Amino acid sequence: MPKTITPIAGSLRERKKLKTRESIQREAMRLIQKQGYDKTTIEQIAAAVEVSPSTFFNYFPSKEDVVLYDAYDPMIGKLLLDRPADEPLSVAIRHVLEEMGGIFERDREVILARARLWIEVPSLRARLWEELEKGQDFMSGLIAQRSGRAADDFEIRVTVMVVIMAAMEAMREWVRHDGKGSFVATVRRALDLIDAQARLDSLASPDRETR
Amino acid sequence: MPKTITPIAGSLRERKKLKTRESIQREAMRLIQKQGYDKTTIEQIAAAVEVSPSTFFNYFPSKEDVVLYDAYDPMIGKLLLDRPADEPLSVAIRHVLEEMGGIFERDREVILARARLWIEVPSLRARLWEELEKGQDFMSGLIAQRSGRAADDFEIRVTVMVVIMAAMEAMREWVRHDGKGSFVATVRRALDLIDAQARLDSLASPDRETR
DNA sequence: TTGATGATTAGAGTAACTCCAATTATAATG
DNA sequence: CATTATAATTGGAGTTACTCTAATCATCAA
Numbered sequence: 001m002p003k004t005i006t007p008i009a010g011s012l013r014e015r016k017k018l019k020t021r022e023s024i025q026r027e028a029m030r031l032i033q034k035q036g037y038d039k040t041t042i043e044q045i046a047a048a049v050e051v052s053p054s055t056f057f058n059y060f061p062s063k064e065d066v067v068l069y070d071a072y073d074p075m076i077g078k079l080l081l082d083r084p085a086d087e088p089l090s091v092a093i094r095h096v097l098e099e100m101g102g103i104f105e106r107d108r109e110v111i112l113a114r115a116r117l118w119i120e121v122p123s124l125r126a127r128l129w130e131e132l133e134k135g136q137d138f139m140s141g142l143i144a145q146r147s148g149r150a151a152d153d154f155e156i157r158v159t160v161m162v163v164i165m166a167a168m169e170a171m172r173e174w175v176r177h178d179g180k181g182s183f184v185a186t187v188r189r190a191l192d193l194i195d196a197q198a199r200l201d202s203l204a205s206p207d208r209e210t211r
Numbered sequence: 212m213p214k215t216i217t218p219i220a221g222s223l224r225e226r227k228k229l230k231t232r233e234s235i236q237r238e239a240m241r242l243i244q245k246q247g248y249d250k251t252t253i254e255q256i257a258a259a260v261e262v263s264p265s266t267f268f269n270y271f272p273s274k275e276d277v278v279l280y281d282a283y284d285p286m287i288g289k290l291l292l293d294r295p296a297d298e299p300l301s302v303a304i305r306h307v308l309e310e311m312g313g314i315f316e317r318d319r320e321v322i323l324a325r326a327r328l329w330i331e332v333p334s335l336r337a338r339l340w341e342e343l344e345k346g347q348d349f350m351s352g353l354i355a356q357r358s359g360r361a362a363d364d365f366e367i368r369v370t371v372m373v374v375i376m377a378a379m380e381a382m383r384e385w386v387r388h389d390g391k392g393s394f395v396a397t398v399r400r401a402l403d404l405i406d407a408q409a410r411l412d413s414l415a416s417p418d419r420e421t422r
Numbered sequence: 423t424t425g426a427t428g429a430t431t432a433g434a435g436t437a438a439c440t441c442c443a444a445t446t447a448t449a450a451t452g
Numbered sequence: 453c454a455t456t457a458t459a460a461t462t463g464g465a466g467t468t469a470c471t472c473t474a475a476t477c478a479t480c481a482a
Contacts (some may be wrong), residue, residue: 013428013479020429041468052431053469063469122341129340130333152387158380158404162373169369176363193369194405224448224459231460252437263462264438274438 021059023049028066033113037067037121064127067117073131076100077138085146093163093191101184112179119175132168136160166190232270234260239277244324248278248332275338278328284342287311288349296357304374304402312395323390326382343379347371377401 027048031040042063046053060066079099083092104111118128139160144151170187238259242251253274257264271277290310294303315322329339350371355362381401385394 011480016479017429042470043468054431054433055429057470058429061470125344126337126340129337133336154380154384154400155404157384158377158401161376161380162405165372165376166369169365169372173365173368189365190369193366194373222449227448228460253439254437265462265464266460268439269460272439 020049020051020055024051024056024059025066025069029113032067032117037117037124064124067114067121067124068127068131070114070131072100072103073135075103080139080142089143089146094188097184097187101182104183108179108183111183112175115171115175119172132164135164139164162194163191166194231260231262231266235262235267235270236277236280240324243278243328248328248335275335278325278332278335279338279342281325281342283311283314284346286314291350291353300354300357305399308395308398312393315394319390319394322394323386326386330383330386343375346375350375373405374402377405 024045028040028045031044031048042053042056045066046056049056060069076096079096080092083095087095118124136157140153140156141151143149143156143160144153147156149156167187167190170183170190173190174181174183174186235256239251239256242255242259253264253267256277257267260267271280287307290307291303294306298306329335347368351364351367352362354360354367354371355364358367360367378398378401381394381398384401385392385397
């Protein structure tokens with residue numbers, strides 16, 4: 001059994017795959033912007049990229065995923081993880097938000113277009129839910145770990161979901177106003193509104209005293 | 212042009228339609244319980260009810276709707292509307308919750324089975340989102356009216372969504388514990404947790420003074 | 423150069439829907 | 453009761469997203 005050496009990140013194959021992936025997504029978005037989501041078929045997208053429909057499904061498990069896939073999600077996750085473990089969660093969240101602010105400003109147009117799709121196309125809107133739940137699982141797990149509670153702690157899950165919904169509603173509000181104004185500021189407003197920070201802090205602080 | 216007289220509620224046609232509708236839903240649920248959602252086809256359901264697949268789509272716009280359609284939603288809506296307009300919203304919500312409590316207890320098994328599907332089947336889970344949004348629109352509209360604010364007021368929408376998510380998480384928690392314990396009590400716990408009542412009250416009280 | 427491995431593809435199949443035109447059941451009218 | 457209007461049911465043809473499989477083709481390691 002020949003040991004497979006660690007695949008080089010920049011190998012021809014890898015680079016090609018990445019290129020194809022990006023092409024598919026770019027062409028898909030272009031067509032969808034032009035004709036609408038429902039009227040754009042996988043066949044059309046594949047034709048535009050000059051690959052077969054089969055190949056499309058090699059890269060994206062469903063049509064929704066092309067629009068849904070978001071490079072920022074993993075970024076946010078990483079930023080959150082990189083925060084010192086003893087930092088209060090509310091502070092961490094605010095930090096991450098500000099750190100993303102620049103990117104959000106820079107990619108404003110792209111983000112706005114995609115957010116609009118998320119909100120306006122029923123199947124995408126519904127599908128977005130899945131992603132929110134993944135976010136909830138991720139954050140809940142993180143807090144659970146740091147606070148020494150169970151991963152499915154009711155209190156944690158409720159609180160985290162509330163925070164996520166605040167961000168979600170902020171996005172909707174931001175889109176409703178055609179992306180005028182700062183997205184980050186809108187999220188901040190929502191967070192202030194639900195006033196969840198204090199609660200998050202009390203959850204996130206490790207139970208040092210009890211230990 | 213012959214004026215169509217108001218169709219009698221209990222006319223033969225109406226009764227038949229209702230029966231068919233109920234049969235479809237009952238048989239669908241039975242098959243789905245037995246074989247799982249994905250493995251149950253519309254053809255099978257139609258065959259079990261002895262109608263054509265076309266007829267299925269006359270009654271339910273999609274397969275998801277058969278499982279999703281919930282007799283309690285309109286009930287809750289009606290109960291909420293029936294509360295005196297000057298009653299603080301938090302009180303109204305608690306009232307409605309307690310009023311539904313008996314029904315929830317009585318139909319526990321049915322509700323649990325359906326809730327399980329909602330949570331476990333991805334397409335249903337995603338689709339549930341749509342319903343939550345309808346709920347948000349309804350409640351936001353109600354509060355907006357009573358408080359004299361705009362229908363798409365950001366603060367209202369965020370707060371309402373938070374309350375809905377609390378109920379949603381309560382359902383998940385309740386299902387996670389196999390429906391042991393009171394559903395209403397779990398929702399109460401979630402509501403207490405988010406402590407949103409005070410905020411709701413401040414939103415719901417009409418701005419009598421300012422007027 | 424060769425042999426393995428991974429990517430691309432065509433093709434056949436499934437199932438949820440949509441649309442439409444034909445048929446059948448119920449209701450209203452003279 | 454006979455007739456006409458209306459509503460419900462149906463079959464059939466078509467679209468599209470997606471799955472599975474087996475063959476072909478490109479890249480890579482040796």
